[in-house]
Amino acid sequence: MVWNCRGVLSPKFRQTIMHMVKKSASDILIVTETRIRGDCAKEITDRLPFDGAIRTDTIGYTGGLWVLWNSAAVEVSHIASTEQEIHDTVKVSSSNLSWLLTTIYASPRFQERSILWNNLMEVAANHNLPWIMMGDFNEVLMGSEKFEGRPSLNNAITSFTTSAKVWNKEVFGNIIARKRNIEARLRGIQVANGTNPSQVLIDLEKLLLRDYAELQRIEEEYWVMKSRIEWMVQGDRNNTFYHTSIISRRKRNQINALIDSNGVWLKDPGDLATHVREGFMSLFTSNMEMGFRRP
The missing domain is CATH 3.60.10.10 (Endonuclease/exonuclease/phosphatase)
Structure with a gap:
């Protein structure tokens, strides 16, 4: 039993x-x-x-x-x-x-x-x-073996994939095209306003800028979600995605150039190290001098 x-x-x-x-x-x-x-x-x-x-x-x-x-x-x-x-x-x-x-x-x-x-x-x-x-x-071997409850795994995956593709095409898939369309209209409005400004064009520009900001927010959320999903699925695996992520993170955490007090860009590693060291020495020296001042 x-x-x-x-x-x-x-x-x-x-x-x-x-x-x-x-x-x-x-x-x-x-x-x-x-x-x-x-x-x-x-x-x-x-x-x-x-x-x-x-x-x-x-x-x-x-x-x-x-x-x-x-x-x-x-x-x-x-x-x-x-x-x-x-x-x-x-x-x-x-x-x-x-x-x-x-x-x-x-x-x-x-x-x-x-x-x-x-x-x-x-x-x-x-x-x-x-x-x-x-x-x-x-x-289960086939969906026909089930008389009630949720559909079989294969059927559920197929149904979800089809719906996701339709949604991606109709909702998110058009974001890039919609952004390009708004950018083109904004350029046209700005050119027109430069030669013959009108309140109608100004109001339309505000409306398009608001729509453009919303599209940017949706696109940003998509890429954040996509990166999290990829990390959850592949992040801990010793594969190309993992090593690419580590290399990318190292590059983001690197300081490749600094600008000094004279407005000159420093890119040589030795110059960068000297500039950072002198900056901290100046900072802490100034703090010590301030601490020992008397009224």
Whole structure:
């Protein structure tokens, strides 16, 4: 019997377990999505009506698998386990019947699910026992398999991508063209005002400047959001984006030129160092002299 409890800390968890065991008389119970790990998980399983237990850690704040059994009825031998799977051989005590039992709660993240599938192929290649897989793969094959709830992941991504493209084209995608159009109109108005000024053109210029400022704000928000998304997705990875970001940050933090008190630009690294050092010395010397002045 398999039960996705969605968290064992529910007040009715133990009551539900006792009712299920009494009603089904099951000697093996698989509990998925326990959302708890370590000693706390052991304390709970020790109070349940099973004398055998195998537990896995959670995947962050989700997941968690338990295999519980009555050793008087079945012999369960643990083979291997990860956060997403538990592999055991099960032998019925009253017969010679044995099979391979795999309990699954797949990660909602694609990369980790890929690891699960590779592990399952490895198990399939190394065992020839009857094989039962039970649990939650966290995915559907086709949208038609769902009768209610949210659409499948692939359909949701396709729908969102289509809507995002339409929005980008109709709303944001025209910002650059709209800016160019306003810039051209502003140039025309300014030329006209220079030769034949009128209040109508002045009012129109104010209106266009307000629209232009709003477009600049929207564009700035877009680029800020885009940079944050790229950093969240790729920022901590040792890839081209990461190294480009570091190089760009170093360039922003560098001082390549300074202007001295005579209005001369200093670009030589030695001249820059001397100018900065003398500036700080002058600053602190002036402060000390001010501090020792007497009325």
